[in-house]
Amino acid sequence: MAASxxxxxxxxxxxxxxxxxDRDYEGWLELFTDDCxxxxxxxxxxxxxxxxxxxxxxxxxxxxxxxxRLSSGSAYTEEPISLTARTFAAVQVxxxxxxxxxxxxxRSNFQMVAYRSxxxxxxxxxxxxxxxxxxxxxxxxKRVTLLGSDAPQRPMTFLF
Amino acid sequence: VSWLRSPTPRKRSTKVESxxxxxxxxxxxxxxxxxxxxxxxxxxxxxxxxxxxxHALRVAPDANEVVYEANWKMQLENNVDGYHLxxxxxxxxxxxxxxxxxxxxxxxxxxxxxxxxxxxxNGHAVMDLRSVATGVLRERLDIVPGAPPPGSDLDEYxxxxxxxxxxxxxxxxxxxxxxxxNLNLGSINICEIHPLSVNRTRVVLRPLLLDGVPDxxxxxxxxxxxIGSGPAGFVQPDDVEMFDRVGLGLAxxxxxxxxxxxGLQRETVAADGHKVSHISDETPQRGQYRHWRELMSxx
Numbered sequence: 158m159a160a161s162x163x164x165x166x167x168x169x170x171x172x173x174x175x176x177x178x179d180r181d182y183e184g185w186l187e188l189f190t191d192d193c194x195x196x197x198x199x200x201x202x203x204x205x206x207x208x209x210x211x212x213x214x215x216x217x218x219x220x221x222x223x224x225x226r227l228s229s230g231s232a233y234t235e236e237p238i239s240l241t242a243r244t245f246a247a248v249q250v251x252x253x254x255x256x257x258x259x260x261x262x263x264r265s266n267f268q269m270v271a272y273r274s275x276x277x278x279x280x281x282x283x284x285x286x287x288x289x290x291x292x293x294x295x296x297x298x299k300r301v302t303l304l305g306s307d308a309p310q311r312p313m314t315f316l317f
Numbered sequence: 318v319s320w321l322r323s324p325t326p327r328k329r330s331t332k333v334e335s336x337x338x339x340x341x342x343x344x345x346x347x348x349x350x351x352x353x354x355x356x357x358x359x360x361x362x363x364x365x366x367x368x369x370x371x372h373a374l375r376v377a378p379d380a381n382e383v384v385y386e387a388n389w390k391m392q393l394e395n396n397v398d399g400y401h402l403x404x405x406x407x408x409x410x411x412x413x414x415x416x417x418x419x420x421x422x423x424x425x426x427x428x429x430x431x432x433x434x435x436x437x438x439n440g441h442a443v444m445d446l447r448s449v450a451t452g453v454l455r456e457r458l459d460i461v462p463g464a465p466p467p468g469s470d471l472d473e474y475x476x477x478x479x480x481x482x483x484x485x486x487x488x489x490x491x492x493x494x495x496x497x498x499n500l501n502l503g504s505i506n507i508c509e510i511h512p513l514s515v516n517r518t519r520v521v522l523r524p525l526l527l528d529g530v531p532d533x534x535x536x537x538x539x540x541x542x543x544i545g546s547g548p549a550g551f552v553q554p555d556d557v558e559m560f561d562r563v564g565l566g567l568a569x570x571x572x573x574x575x576x577x578x579x580g581l582q583r584e585t586v587a588a589d590g591h592k593v594s595h596i597s598d599e600t601p602q603r604g605q606y607r608h609w610r611e612l613m614s615x616x
Contacts, residue, residue: 219544308382
């Protein structure tokens with residue numbers, strides 16, 4: 158059953174990727190439910206980030222703040238802005254009961270190239286998307302497990 | 318099977334001492350006793366450690382770490398620099414204003430009653446925001462994800478009496494205590510400065526949690542720390558960007574000197590000899606470089 162959902166899920170993930178790379182922040186926000194969570198743990202093995210330190214752990218209001226800051230002209234790590242292009246693959250719908258017709262958990266791998274001031278960086282890791290049917294399909298949780306999230310990093314204030 | 322092990326590391330005599338749970342080490346066996354080195358800032362360290370009353374501080378199991386492309390002293394200067402706040406971090410203040418409708422202000426026009434910077438012996442320094450920061454930091458708590466909604470009964474929310482005091486301690490003591498050469502205690506974190514090379518530096522920020530409090534208190538502390546810190550925070554990346562830019566500027570061979578005289582005409586000397594000035598002045602940085610020059614000079 159879960160495998161039959163992959164084409165629909167793939168469409169949502171591709172739409173999200175393009176919205177992010179186009180820096181269509183408002184369009185990206187609309188993909189998320191109001192009670193959503195967008196987060197990146199420091200420790201890649203953490204299941205629940207509530208009582209742990211994260212690289213970011215945003216509820217929807219903080220995602221709005223994040224975007225307002227990026228658009229302010231005074232978030233200097235993004236002046237000039239980072240251009241990004243991301244690909245994702247190995248999309249798999251979880252079979253362990255986390256997915257039914259209404260709620261779906263999806264794993265994928267991603268690779269993102271970020272370009273700024275003459276330099277290309279490659280960042281990679283794994284996504285976990287939890288999707289719900291709410292009108293269309295919307296994202297209730299997006300977890301980004303970045304390779305090296307627990308190691309020293311250069312600023313990464315663009316969106317994953 | 319000791320022959321299988323890697324060779325014994327080169328033996329270096331290390332001197333290790335601790336104060337209030339902070340462990341200090343030096344490879345220099347001639348280094349002064351720790352409390353002699355810390356001397357003037359001991360009361361400030363005490364105040365930092367005691368910022369949540371009787372609750373002991375506990376280091377969180379994870380840290381935020383960033384790397385910047387400039388000299389380690391950029392971060393040392395930054396921790397006690399009040400001048401950059403309203404420029405470098407204006408995007409954070411913009412977010413807070415948008416969310417709370419209040420304009421966060423650190424820099425008053427007049428010197429009287431304003432926040433101060435202080436330069437102590439041995440290159441230590443303090444930026445003291447106590448006179449201006451309480452309201453500002455309270456507003457910052459209002460944008461913490463999962464914080465109690467404004468106006469809620471805090472005792473009921475956290476399930477304990479006098480929860481407000483503990484909740485407000487989530488922002489830490491409103492001062493930065495800069496301990497020469499590579500440590501800063503400020504907000505609710507320990508900041509370590511690790512030079513990797515002359516123009517590359519690793520900065521580690523470890524948030525501090527409290528012992529003997531409900532999880533919700535420590536959860537707010539973690540979320541508060543995450544607002545600013547780390548490579549995707551709303552504060553630290555902009556500092557990193559400035560360090561990179563300053564590093565580029567300093568690499569220029571055209572100009573040999575930079576000026577560091579801001580506020581020189583109005584700083585005052587306290588009875589014990591340390592220097593005090595308005596938060597926007599370079600008094601701490603002059604103290605840091607004075608001590609650095611002393612250590613780096615050969616008689």
